[in-house]
Amino acid sequence: MRKLYPLLFCLLFSLSFCSQPQRQPEEVRIRLASEPHTLSPVNYSDSEGLQVINLLFQSLLGVDLEDDQLKPVLVKARPLIEQKDSVTLITYELRDEASWSDGSPVTSDDIAFTLKVLKAPLVQNEQVKTQVAFIRDLVQDKENNRKFTFVCDSFTPEMELLSGDFFIIPAYLFDPENLLKNIPVAAFTDSLSKLENHTKIKAFAAQFNTPAYNNNGKILQGSAGYTLEEWVPGQYIKLRQKEDWWGKNTNATNLTANPEHITLHIIPDNTTALLALKNRQLDVLKDIPAHEFDQLKQNKDFQEDFDLFTPDSYKSVYAGINSRLPKFADKQTRQAIAYLLDITNYIKVTQQQYAIPTAGIIPPKLTEFYNSDLKPYTFNPAKAKQLLLAAGWQERNTGWFKNINGKEQQLTIVVTYKAGNNIVESTALIFQQSAAELHIPVQIEAQEGNLFTQNSREHKFELFFRPLSGNPFAFNFEPILHTSHAAKGGTNYTGFGNAETDALLQTINKATDAKQKATHLKQLQKLMLEEATFIVLYYTKERLAIHKRFQNTKVSGLSPNYDVSAFLIKK
Amino acid sequence: MLRHLFHRLLYAIPVLWVMVSVIFLLSRILPGTFGEQLFADEAGFYSKGSQQQKTIAYEQLLQRTNQQLPLFYVGFASIKAAEAHTGYSYLLPDLNWNGTGNQYHLWASEVLTGSLGQSFASTRPVTEVITEAAGNTILILLFSMFITIALALVAGITMVLWQGSKWPQLLLTFLIVLDSLPLFVLSLLLLLLLASPDALQLFPVFGLGYSSVANQSSITSLLNQLPYLALPILCMVLANLPYLTNQFYSSLSGTMQADYIKTARAKGLRSYKVVTRHALRNALLPVITILSDMLPALVAGTGIIEIIFAIPGIGRLLVNSVLARDFPVIVGIVVVIAVFKMISHALADVLYTLADPRIRNSAK
Numbered sequence: 004m005r006k007l008y009p010l011l012f013c014l015l016f017s018l019s020f021c022s023q024p025q026r027q028p029e030e031v032r033i034r035l036a037s038e039p040h041t042l043s044p045v046n047y048s049d050s051e052g053l054q055v056i057n058l059l060f061q062s063l064l065g066v067d068l069e070d071d072q073l074k075p076v077l078v079k080a081r082p083l084i085e086q087k088d089s090v091t092l093i094t095y096e097l098r099d100e101a102s103w104s105d106g107s108p109v110t111s112d113d114i115a116f117t118l119k120v121l122k123a124p125l126v127q128n129e130q131v132k133t134q135v136a137f138i139r140d141l142v143q144d145k146e147n148n149r150k151f152t153f154v155c156d157s158f159t160p161e162m163e164l165l166s167g168d169f170f171i172i173p174a175y176l177f178d179p180e181n182l183l184k185n186i187p188v189a190a191f192t193d194s195l196s197k198l199e200n201h202t203k204i205k206a207f208a209a210q211f212n213t214p215a216y217n218n219n220g221k222i223l224q225g226s227a228g229y230t231l232e233e234w235v236p237g238q239y240i241k242l243r244q245k246e247d248w249w250g251k252n253t254n255a256t257n258l259t260a261n262p263e264h265i266t267l268h269i270i271p272d273n274t275t276a277l278l279a280l281k282n283r284q285l286d287v288l289k290d291i292p293a294h295e296f297d298q299l300k301q302n303k304d305f306q307e308d309f310d311l312f313t314p315d316s317y318k319s320v321y322a323g324i325n326s327r328l329p330k331f332a333d334k335q336t337r338q339a340i341a342y343l344l345d346i347t348n349y350i351k352v353t354q355q356q357y358a359i360p361t362a363g364i365i366p367p368k369l370t371e372f373y374n375s376d377l378k379p380y381t382f383n384p385a386k387a388k389q390l391l392l393a394a395g396w397q398e399r400n401t402g403w404f405k406n407i408n409g410k411e412q413q414l415t416i417v418v419t420y421k422a423g424n425n426i427v428e429s430t431a432l433i434f435q436q437s438a439a440e441l442h443i444p445v446q447i448e449a450q451e452g453n454l455f456t457q458n459s460r461e462h463k464f465e466l467f468f469r470p471l472s473g474n475p476f477a478f479n480f481e482p483i484l485h486t487s488h489a490a491k492g493g494t495n496y497t498g499f500g501n502a503e504t505d506a507l508l509q510t511i512n513k514a515t516d517a518k519q520k521a522t523h524l525k526q527l528q529k530l531m532l533e534e535a536t537f538i539v540l541y542y543t544k545e546r547l548a549i550h551k552r553f554q555n556t557k558v559s560g561l562s563p564n565y566d567v568s569a570f571l572i573k574k
Numbered sequence: 575m576l577r578h579l580f581h582r583l584l585y586a587i588p589v590l591w592v593m594v595s596v597i598f599l600l601s602r603i604l605p606g607t608f609g610e611q612l613f614a615d616e617a618g619f620y621s622k623g624s625q626q627q628k629t630i631a632y633e634q635l636l637q638r639t640n641q642q643l644p645l646f647y648v649g650f651a652s653i654k655a656a657e658a659h660t661g662y663s664y665l666l667p668d669l670n671w672n673g674t675g676n677q678y679h680l681w682a683s684e685v686l687t688g689s690l691g692q693s694f695a696s697t698r699p700v701t702e703v704i705t706e707a708a709g710n711t712i713l714i715l716l717f718s719m720f721i722t723i724a725l726a727l728v729a730g731i732t733m734v735l736w737q738g739s740k741w742p743q744l745l746l747t748f749l750i751v752l753d754s755l756p757l758f759v760l761s762l763l764l765l766l767l768l769a770s771p772d773a774l775q776l777f778p779v780f781g782l783g784y785s786s787v788a789n790q791s792s793i794t795s796l797l798n799q800l801p802y803l804a805l806p807i808l809c810m811v812l813a814n815l816p817y818l819t820n821q822f823y824s825s826l827s828g829t830m831q832a833d834y835i836k837t838a839r840a841k842g843l844r845s846y847k848v849v850t851r852h853a854l855r856n857a858l859l860p861v862i863t864i865l866s867d868m869l870p871a872l873v874a875g876t877g878i879i880e881i882i883f884a885i886p887g888i889g890r891l892l893v894n895s896v897l898a899r900d901f902p903v904i905v906g907i908v909v910v911i912a913v914f915k916m917i918s919h920a921l922a923d924v925l926y927t928l929a930d931p932r933i934r935n936s937a938k
Contacts, residue, residue, distance in 0.1 A: 038894075040696055129609070129632070133627040236706055237887075238884075239781065269781075274765065278765055278780075281770065282770070304771070453605045453899070494625060
């Protein structure tokens with residue numbers, strides 16, 4: 004036993020030796036909240052994967068976070084779009100300098116190959132294939148192997164963005180045996196069942212579906228400025244700058260690969276990530292909880308090394324009322340509920356003021372399209388009471404009652420939200436208290452993610468709070484607001500819409516003139532506010548910190564909120 | 575003894591099979607399938623494909639991962655079909671025979687060939703994914719168990735030896751306070767106290783450092799990782815210490831009342847020798863059972879530790895797999911834990927015989 008004591012002291016001593024990891028020169032350290040499932044450019048499913056793949060591969064067009072504008076990346080200019088009968092032709096020309104890691108040029112053959120991989124049956128491409136389903140064929144220019152035209156079905160407003168928003172992969176690395184070379188793109192558009200038995204496609208899929216195509220740095224080499232140096236599962240992903248990268252020979256300011264090394268550390272817990280930032284073990288951290296962000300603002304030591312940013316995001320939180328339920332079918336009842344939403348308090352409690360109330364679905368920062376004449380709903384129990392009375396509800400000691408379809412029914416509300424989302428949980432609790440002022444019983448239910456989605460699709464909810472994300476480029480609200488998506492299984496969960504709003508949504512999608520579009524969008528916001536079925540509460544602000552030794556950080560409200568490839572070390 | 579062990583392991587195989595089969599079937603009853611969340615992303619301003627195309631792609635994913643197949647050899651008829659019954663015949667369920675084209679059959683056939691299948695998420699073999707993650711978990715478990723047992727033994731013996739003084743009371747109070755702290759609170763507290771520039775900045779905050787110093791030996795690699803593992807191990811030790819110390823202490827206190835201890839004292843032996851030479855062996859018997867039962871709880875604990883300290887391991891893998899509905903990995907981890915549990919029970923048998931010669935003799 005006595006021998007145990009020195010042993011214990013030795014152990015305790017060894018536990019207490021300290022060390023801080025050494026930083027590599029010219030290295031940027033970033034946090035990933037979860038590990039990407041895959042780094043396959045044709046089957047990524049999470050934002051973390053997208054952030055890494057963006058540094059390895061390039062698409063035809065991309066967003067420059069400097070000004071949130073869509074700009075050419077692999078191509079010389081934005082495409083030429085022509086509408087002919089029932090098809091849309093989108094023509095691009097690749098940059099002369101664009102080349103792969105082995106120095107060979109990026110040609111229209113690579114674009115055709117990428118489309119084939121994205122459309123092919125048996126191949127792991129389910130995540131991205133839906134995005135290019137509208138492209139029927141690719142016509143290559145016979146005289147210029149860098150020029151090509153997508154032949155697309157009909158026309159939708161997102162087509163320009165979608166046609167340029169998929170990663171281009173090199174045929175020489177992904178199909179060294181040229182198995183797909185002689186199969187035309189158009190063959191992948193018709194019935195795919197015939198192709199499932201095609202020997203070459205089967206052979207390609209067998210090879211492509213191996214893990215190496217998801218995580219091997221020797222294969223995952225695109226035309227962007229970085230290569231995958233190391234991926235230690237569960238810990239970090241390390242990228243190294245390419246030598247003599249072609250992008251440096253262009254004048255385009257959105258083509259950058261400045262830091263020599265980028266390390267993306269996988270840190271699931273927020274507190275740990277924040278400590279790592281304070282310890283200078285991370286250079287960038289986004290999604291900082293509002294309370295902690297306020298503390299960092301007061302911390303002088305921290306502010307000596309880090310800059311804090313709060314760009315306006317395109318993410319919002321909305322309340323959805325199931326208008327199919329008889330008790331919520333009346334517009335005035337829904338408006339009464341909207342007057343019980345204490346948005347100012349939600350912003351104060353859940354966002355620590357890092358949010359902007361909105362009257363419509365368009366972000367207020369997009370002044371051209373946002374309807375500034377409208378006023379958002381504010382907490383007003385007196386107005387809510389008045390509306391309930393107007394809707395035929397009778398106030399008694401125990402609550403509000405109404406005769407609906409021959410049966411007396413009490414006004415009760417079940418609020419659901421996705422379990423684990425603290426922001427909507429607090430929102431629901433505040434709403435419960437607000438509704439109690441009018442004696443409306445509110446029951447709160449946190450539901451597991453899959454169950455919550457399933458219930459929303461099957462219309463099994465009364466009122467929910469959920470987040471909504473958007474961008475400044477496309478305003479296609481049909482999936483969430485058009486009645487054609489309101490059946491069970493559709494994405495119009497709330498049942499919003501009528502013939503007028505359906506027509507308006509289609510007009511918005513067809514409008515090519517920005518002024519016309521703005522007028523229609525403002526009208527839509529007005530109708531949405533009146534209907535009070537889909538009530539957007541506020542748009543959030545991002546909260547991030549970046550080390551002061553970097554400049555040209557391109558902080559933006561668009562994900563991932565900064566462009567790490569543009570970071571320059573201050574001299 | 576070896577024959578006895580062999581029999582124990584042999585009998586455990588059918589139990590293990592039934593247990594894992596039940597887990598397989600129950601896990602698939604969870605709402606949602608792998609991929610459902612990915613295709614059910616919130617529709618926003620910018621839809622990457624129509625609902626119809628998404629449904630087709632989702633069906634393709636189900637087909638690729640065999641999730642569209644029936645779950646088991648037999649299935650129940652739908653509720654609508656049951657409603658068509660007359661009289662009391664609805665009390666007997668309508669069963670459908672699905673043949674061998676079912677998920678369980680495919681999984682079981684693979685297991686019998688020694689494969690646990692492929693991860694839906696990463697497409698890598700499940701055995702490879704689990705082996706990769708298990709290394710860190712085993713390291714944390716082994717270190718923390720060894721230190722906890724040693725500390726609990728020391729604390730238990732000290733409390734017995736110092737009975738009557740105020741120190742055992744103080745130690746017990748400290749252990750009760752420690753026991754009342756949930757593991758995640760304890761982990762965060764230690765992080766904030768021992769790895770923060772606002773307090774003591776002694777340990778690295780997350781991960782296991784860079785392993786890119788390639789071709790390093792496993793000992794060098796372990797030494798490099800030790801500073802990163804120190805805090806997680808300390809958390810596990812502090813979390814398990816109160817319970818284990820209490821068990822040691824109560825077991826030792828009970829043994830100290832036995833007649834043979836009085837005899838030992840009557841012979842004039844010093845208290846320390848009475849405890850270590852005579853009481854400790856007998857007091858260890860119930861503790862061995864507790865230790866062999868602790869494994870699943872420890873794995874659950876490492877889950878929290880691994881998430882907070884950003885260390886890849888079995889616990890974190892299990893949490894992520896459940897959230898993503900990566901069924902092959904979930905079942906694979908259950909298989910591994912069940913096997914370990916089986917082995918730990920067999921080990922407990924061996925330890926029993928070492929601690930008590932009477933059991934050794936009866937085993938012969």
